[in-house]
Amino acid sequence: MHIIFRLLLLVALFTTLSYSQGARGGSRTGGSGGFRSSSRRVSGSCVGSNCRSTGIIVGSVIGGIFALLAIIFFSVYCYRRYRRRQVQSNAIVSYQSDRGGDSKVRPMNEPAYFKSGDWTSRYHQYGRWHGPHQISLMFDQYASRVTGHGYDDVGPFTISGTFSVENQQIALNKNYQPGAGDLKENFGHTVTIQLTWNQNHAQFEGKWRVETNSYRGEDKFELKLGKSS
Missing domain, CATH: 1.10.287 (Helix Hairpins)
Incomplete structure (x- = not known):
């Protein structure tokens, strides 16, 4: 030309x-x-x-x-x-899954640390660490949403939230099941958790926050991949 x-x-x-x-x-x-x-x-x-x-x-x-x-x-x-x-x-890459060898398609920018499976968490409160506790998480790579469930010192809970591949962050809502676990601590409340990936420690780190009529507080929170599915 x-x-x-x-x-x-x-x-x-x-x-x-x-x-x-x-x-x-x-x-x-x-x-x-x-x-x-x-x-x-x-x-x-x-x-x-x-x-x-x-x-x-x-x-x-x-x-x-x-x-x-x-x-x-x-x-x-x-x-x-x-x-x-x-x-x-529109760049995509094809890979073979570990189960059955079915071919799937995922975005090329999906990092390895957003994996569905068993994760371990711990939180800092009252001057000491609590945990580790096991959490089962499922990451929807196309909707950028995460769901799951688990059990800790307070009681059983469910997880819902979102994650950002670009920012390497996770925002979670930890919803406790009322009437179960430690009734002195469990009010059926929701804990908001903001986490960012720490490459040096190979885990997500950030803070949890609670605001109820009887208690308000925030402190450190850590989330690490245990066994991916």
Whole structure:
């Protein structure tokens, strides 16, 4: 595309230069009165208004050709950029699952640490660590949602939340089942948990937070993959 455009440009410039050299009207002759037009008309030259009109026409044609080439070149360039972005945004990879060898498809940017299976957690409260406790988590890679269940010092609970591959974060709601476990601590309340992946410790770390009528507090929380399914 670039080579064709340059060749056409050279042809147009050569044509313009050739025309300008042959478009000089009349000749100059010596004499005491100054200049006078030659009685003979040189072949291939033009005189007066005819020359000017022809120059305008030729210039318009050449300008139109350049404008058309510019539009075509710009359209092809935009189309190629659009196709390149479409290919990048739709990039996927196929892999074989561990069970049965069924072929599945997942996004290429799915990190290895968002895996469904058994996780262990612990939380810091009242000046000491509690746990580890086992949590079963299921990650939906396409909806970016996570669900699960488990049991800790307070009682049985269910998990619901979301995760971000780009930010490497998890936001969880830990909902305790009322009337079970430690009745002094279990009010059937919800604990909100915000976690970020720590590459050095190979686990998610952050804080839990509780706000009820009888208790408010927050402290550290850790979540680590145990056995993936």
